Amino acid sequence: MWKVAKKSINFFEKSLASTSHLSSLRLLSGWDRNEVAKFLDNHNHKTRDGLRNLFKDPLFIPKYNLSLAEERQLAYDRLKRICDSGLFSVKDFWTNPRNIFTAHEITGMVDPSTTTKLTVQFNLFGGTVLKLGTKFHHDKLLDSIDKFEKIGCFALTELAYGNNAVEMETTAHYDKETKEFIINTPTTKAQKYWITNGAIHAHYAIVFARLIHEGVDEGLHGFLVNIRDEKTLAVKDNCSIWDMGYKIGLNGVDNAALWFNKVRVPRTNLLNSTSNIDENGVFTSKIKDKSARKRKRFIVLADQLLAGRVCIAAMTMGSIKLILDQTVRYAASRLCVGPTGKSDTAILTYQLQNRALMPLIAQTYALNFALRYVEERFDKQSEADHAEVVRLCCIIKPLVTWHGENTATVCRERCGGQGYVAANRFGEGIAGMHAGITAEGDNRVIQQKVSKELLELADFEEVGKHMALKSEPIEVQQAARHIACDSVTSSEWQLKLFKARENFILNDLAGRLFVARQDGKSVFETWMLEESDNVQALASSYGENLAIEQFDRAIKTANPSLVPTLKELFSLYALDRIVNDGVFFLSNGFINADQVAQIQVEIQRLCKDLGKDSLELTGGFGIPNHMHHAPIANDWVEYNRVENNGELDNQSYRKLN
Ligand SMILES: Cc1cc2nc3c(=O)[nH]c(=O)nc-3n(C[C@H](O)[C@H](O)[C@H](O)COP(=O)(O)OP(=O)(O)OC[C@H]3O[C@@H](n4cnc5c(N)ncnc54)[C@H](O)[C@@H]3O)c2cc1C
Numbered sequence: 001m002w003k004v005a006k007k008s009i010n011f012f013e014k015s016l017a018s019t020s021h022l023s024s025l026r027l028l029s030g031w032d033r034n035e036v037a038k039f040l041d042n043h044n045h046k047t048r049d050g051l052r053n054l055f056k057d058p059l060f061i062p063k064y065n066l067s068l069a070e071e072r073q074l075a076y077d078r079l080k081r082i083c084d085s086g087l088f089s090v091k092d093f094w095t096n097p098r099n100i101f102t103a104h105e106i107t108g109m110v111d112p113s114t115t116t117k118l119t120v121q122f123n124l125f126g127g128t129v130l131k132l133g134t135k136f137h138h139d140k141l142l143d144s145i146d147k148f149e150k151i152g153c154f155a156l157t158e159l160a161y162g163n164n165a166v167e168m169e170t171t172a173h174y175d176k177e178t179k180e181f182i183i184n185t186p187t188t189k190a191q192k193y194w195i196t197n198g199a200i201h202a203h204y205a206i207v208f209a210r211l212i213h214e215g216v217d218e219g220l221h222g223f224l225v226n227i228r229d230e231k232t233l234a235v236k237d238n239c240s241i242w243d244m245g246y247k248i249g250l251n252g253v254d255n256a257a258l259w260f261n262k263v264r265v266p267r268t269n270l271l272n273s274t275s276n277i278d279e280n281g282v283f284t285s286k287i288k289d290k291s292a293r294k295r296k297r298f299i300v301l302a303d304q305l306l307a308g309r310v311c312i313a314a315m316t317m318g319s320i321k322l323i324l325d326q327t328v329r330y331a332a333s334r335l336c337v338g339p340t341g342k343s344d345t346a347i348l349t350y351q352l353q354n355r356a357l358m359p360l361i362a363q364t365y366a367l368n369f370a371l372r373y374v375e376e377r378f379d380k381q382s383e384a385d386h387a388e389v390v391r392l393c394c395i396i397k398p399l400v401t402w403h404g405e406n407t408a409t410v411c412r413e414r415c416g417g418q419g420y421v422a423a424n425r426f427g428e429g430i431a432g433m434h435a436g437i438t439a440e441g442d443n444r445v446i447q448q449k450v451s452k453e454l455l456e457l458a459d460f461e462e463v464g465k466h467m468a469l470k471s472e473p474i475e476v477q478q479a480a481r482h483i484a485c486d487s488v489t490s491s492e493w494q495l496k497l498f499k500a501r502e503n504f505i506l507n508d509l510a511g512r513l514f515v516a517r518q519d520g521k522s523v524f525e526t527w528m529l530e531e532s533d534n535v536q537a538l539a540s541s542y543g544e545n546l547a548i549e550q551f552d553r554a555i556k557t558a559n560p561s562l563v564p565t566l567k568e569l570f571s572l573y574a575l576d577r578i579v580n581d582g583v584f585f586l587s588n589g590f591i592n593a594d595q596v597a598q599i600q601v602e603i604q605r606l607c608k609d610l611g612k613d614s615l616e617l618t619g620g621f622g623i624p625n626h627m628h629h630a631p632i633a634n635d636w637v638e639y640n641r642v643e644n645n646g647e648l649d650n651q652s653y654r655k656l657n
Pocket residue numbers: 120124153154155156157159160161162163164193194195196197250255435438439440441442444445448
C-alpha cells in the first residue's frame with residue numbers, strides 16, 4: 001500500500017501544475033470519502049451541502065491586508081450572504097437545533113470572524129430572545145434576526161465580572177410611574193465588555209442587569225435595549241459605545257464596551273418568559289429564589305450559554321478539520337530529503353510527520369462523534385435528563401477547543417515557514433481557538449462546574465472502598481487496580497481504562513473533600529486552593545471517556561467497509577490519550593511497564609500505517625476543493641510563480657475539481 005502511496009506522491013510532484021489528481025490519491029480500499037463524510041456529519045446534510053455550495057462565491061475568498069473597518073465589513077457581508085441563503089433560522093432552536101450547530105461547523109471552515117458574528121446573532125442574541133422572550137418579542141424580532149436586518153448583541157460580561165457574571169453591577173430600576181426600566185452602568189468596572197457586534201453593527205442589545213423593584217434586588221434579568229437607530233446607525237441617547245479596536249485575532253468581529261447612563265426602556269422590554277412586571281407594577285417570577293444574589297434566576301438566564309458552548313465546539317470542529325486536511329495535503333506534496341539525499345520524498349512519509357499528525361486526526365474523529373452525541377442529546381433533552389445535558393454541553397467546549405488550539409499549533413509547525421504565511425490560514429485558526437477557549441465561560445472554570453456536578457453523583461460506598469484501599473501499601477493498591485489484557489490493542493481493555501480512571505478520580509476527590517470537611521476546612525479553601533488539579537482531572541477524564549464511548553458506539557453503527565480503519569483510529573486515540581496521562585495510569589497501577597512498552601510500539605505502528613492513508617482520512621472530513629483557499633492545500637508552486645503580496649486574488653493555483 002505504501003508503494004502505491006509513494007508512486008502517487010511522485011506523480012503528484014511531477015504534475016504540480018495540475019493538482020486535480022489530489023482526489024485520485026485513493027489508498028484505502030472500501031473507504032469512500034463521501035460516505036465517511038456523511039457518517040461523520042450524520043444530520044442536516046441539506047444545510048451542509050447548501051452552505052458548501054454557497055461558499056463557492058468569491059466573497060468567501062480570504063483577504064489579508066485589510067484595515068479594521070474593511071475586515072469588519074467583510075465579515076458583515078459574508079454573514080449577510082449566509083443569512084440570505086435561508087438555510088437555517090433562529091426558530092430552529094424550537095424544532096431542529098442541530099441545524100444551527102451545522103451552520104456553525106461549516107461556516108467555521110470559512111472564517112472565524114464571520115462565525116463569531118453568526119453565533120452571537122443566532123444563538124446568544126436570537127436564541128435568548130426566543131427563549132427568554134415571549135410572543136411580543138418574537139413577533140418583533142425573530143424574522144428580522146434570520147434576515148440579518150435587526151442585528152443584535154448579548155451584553156452579559158462586565159469589565160470586572162466575566163466568569164463571575166452573577167456579581168455584575170449594572171442595574172435596571174423599575175419606575176412605576178412611567179412604566180419603564182432605567183438601565184444604568186454605575187461604575188467603570190460595570191461597563192459591558194467584549195460585546196460582539198457591539199462596536200459597529202448591532203441595533204439591539206440584550207442587556208443583563210439586576211432588576212430592582214420597589215427597592216428589592218430581584219436578581220439578574222435580560223432587557224432588550226435599542227442601542228442604535230435601525231436606519232442611520234446613530235447611537236441612541238444616553239448609550240455610549242466604545243470600540244475595543246484591534247485584538248490578537250478575529251478582527252472582523254466588532255467588539256465593544258457599552259455604557260448606559262440611565263437609559264429608559266418600556267416595561268415590555270423585559271424578556272419575561274420567567275419573570276414579569278404587570279401593568280399594575282406587580283413583580284412575579286416562576287423561579288422562587290430567596291437568596292441575596294438570586295443565583296437560580298441567573299442560571300435560567302444564562303441558559304443560552306449552554307447552546308453557545310455547543311456552537312463554539314461545532315465551529316471549532318469545522319476549523320480543525322480544515323486545518324488537518326490542508327496540512328496533510330501539503331505534507332503529501334512537499335518534498336524534502338530522500339534516501340539518496342535528494343529532495344524527492346514527501347514529508348508525509350516521515351515518521352516525525354506521522355507521529356505528530358496521526359494522533360490529531362484520530363482525536364478529531366473521536367471528538368466528532370462526541371460532538372454529534374452532545375448535539376443529539378441537546379436536541380432531544382427533557383426535564384428528566386437536563387442535568388446530564390448541561391454537563392455534556394459544558395464538557396464538549398473544552399474538549400474541542402483545546403484540541404483545536406493544539407492541532408492548529410502543531411500543524412503550523414509541521415508546515416514549516418509556509419505555516420507562518422497568513423494566507424495558509426493557521427493564524428486565524430489559532431486565534432479562533434483561543435477565543436473559543438475563553439468565550440462562553442473560560443474552559444477551566446467550566447470544567448469546575450462539570451466536576452462539581454459529577455461529584456453530586458458519587459456513590460459513597462464506592463468512595464469508602466476507594467479510601468480504604470488507599471490506606472494499603474502502594475504495591476497492594478497497584479495490584480488491586482491493575483487491568484490485565486492479552487493485547488493493548490483490545491478496545492475492551494482500552495474502554496475499561498478510561499472508565500476506571502474517571503471512577504478513580506471521582507472517588508478520590510469525593511474522599512478528599514470529605515476528609516477536608518472533617519478537618520474543618522471551608523469548601524472554598526479545598527476546592528480553590530488545594531484540589532484544583534484533581535478538579536480539572538475529573539472533568540477531563542469524564543470528557544475523554546465520553547469521547548471514547550461515543551467513538552465505540554459509532555463504530556458499531558458504521559458501514560462494515562469503514563470499520564477496520566475506524567478501529568485503528570479508535571485504538572490510536574485511546575493509546576495516545578493513555579500515554580498522555582501515563583503518570584496517572586502507571587503510578588496508580590492500572591497499567592504496568594510492560595504494557596507501556598507495548599503501547600509505545602503499537603502507537604508507532606498505527607501512526608505509520610494510518611499515515612499512508614492520511615489523505616483519505618482527512619478527505620473523509622468532506623471539505624470540497626473549492627473551500628480550500630490556502631496555497632499549501634493547492635498548487636503552491638503555481639501560487640508562487642507570480643508576485644502575490646500574500647493575497648489570493650490570482651486564483652490560478654486553485655484549478656482543482
Ligand atoms: C472574542 C470574544 C468575544 C466575546 N463576546 C462576548 C459577547 O458577545 N458578550 C459577552 O457578554 N461576553 C463576550 N465575551 C466575554 C467572555 O464571555 C469572557 O471573556 C469570559 O466569560 C471570561 O471572562 P473574563 O474575560 O472577564 O475572565 P475572568 O473572569 O477575568 O477570568 C480570567 C482568568 O481567571 C481565572 N479564573 C476566573 N474565575 C475563576 C474560578 N472561578 N476558578 C479558577 N480560575 C478562575 C481563569 O484562569 C480565567 O481564565 C467575549 C470574549 C471574547 C474573547
